[in-house]
Amino acid sequence: MILYSMIDSGNCYKPRLLMGKLGLAFTTVEVSSHTGDTRKADFVAKNPNAMVPLLELDDGRRIAESNAILLYLAEGTRFLPADRYERALAYQWLFFEQYSHEPYIAVRKALLTFPERAADATPERLAVTLERGNKALGVMNRHLEINAFFAGGSFSVADIALYAYTHTAEQGGFQLDAYPAVAAWLKRVEADPGHVPIGWVG
Numbered sequence: 001m002i003l004y005s006m007i008d009s010g011n012c013y014k015p016r017l018l019m020g021k022l023g024l025a026f027t028t029v030e031v032s033s034h035t036g037d038t039r040k041a042d043f044v045a046k047n048p049n050a051m052v053p054l055l056e057l058d059d060g061r062r063i064a065e066s067n068a069i070l071l072y073l074a075e076g077t078r079f080l081p082a083d084r085y086e087r088a089l090a091y092q093w094l095f096f097e098q099y100s101h102e103p104y105i106a107v108r109k110a111l112l113t114f115p116e117r118a119a120d121a122t123p124e125r126l127a128v129t130l131e132r133g134n135k136a137l138g139v140m141n142r143h144l145e146i147n148a149f150f151a152g153g154s155f156s157v158a159d160i161a162l163y164a165y166t167h168t169a170e171q172g173g174f175q176l177d178a179y180p181a182v183a184a185w186l187k188r189v190e191a192d193p194g195h196v197p198i199g200w201v202g
Contacts, residue, residue: 001026004043004054005201006033010106010164011066012053013198017160018073020202021194028201034116066164067094070157079157086152093150093158096139097165104133106165109172130173137169137179144181148188155192163189168198 003019003026005012019026031037031052038050047054047064055063055072063069071094074080081087108129111121140162143150150158167186170176176183189195 001058002029002056003027003202004029004031004046004052004056006031006052007199007201009033009052010168010198011102013164014066014160015053015055015069015073016200016202017164017196018070018079018157020196020200021079021192022073022077023194024073026202034114067098067157067161070094070160074157078154079160081152081154081156083152086156090151090156090158094161096136097158097161100132100139101136101162102165104129104136105169105172105174108133108174109165109168112172126173133169133172133174137166137174137176137182140166140185141179141181144185149185155189159185159189159192164198 001024003012003015005016005028007030016028031043031054033039033052037043038052044050046056046062049064051064053064053066053069055069057063063072071080081090108126111117111126111129147153149155150162163186166176166182167189176186
């Protein structure tokens with residue numbers, strides 16, 4: 001398999017983390033949006049949405065969108081609950097991550113750390129992303145006060161998806177010590193067997 005990926009992207013980290021845990025062999029091809037690589041014709045021919053990650057299977061078929069890749073890779077493993085209800089909870093948190101979490105926590109970090117995004121870092125944009133990112137962290141914290149993980153009692157793709165940007169949220173100005181249940185969950189995620197850091201590429 002080939003993973004078209006960007007080393008500092010949380011969305012790209014998600015499949016790398018799961019593939020590391022599963023011991024899957026894959027090749028990483030760096031395609032950076034910082035340099036415009038994702039908008040070049042050869043890559044757009046592979047993914048018309050011009051975004052990474054993109055997983056190319058051994059037979060040449062491709063899957064885009066980080067959480068779709070997670071679900072494909074997790075099929076039949078411990079990372080996707082067998083119980084129908086718990087599996088629905090995993091999907092629920094995957095949708096939450098992309099709609100209520102990533103657009104604020106990840107985007108605020110990008111605005112503050114990527115030079116090419118500096119022009120977009122208006123006071124209004126920073127205020128909105130801070131407010132809504134903190135709302136997402138609050139939702140997570142309330143859940144984690146009474147649950148060890150997000151989908152049932154076991155580690156799953158839901159935890160991988162939410163971990164990817166939460167563990168670097170402080171780079172976006174979020175104070176994780178205000179969310180003790182989230183902070184404790186981050187440690188549980190990192191203690192799960194096979195954990196690899198964001199810079200790991202296989």
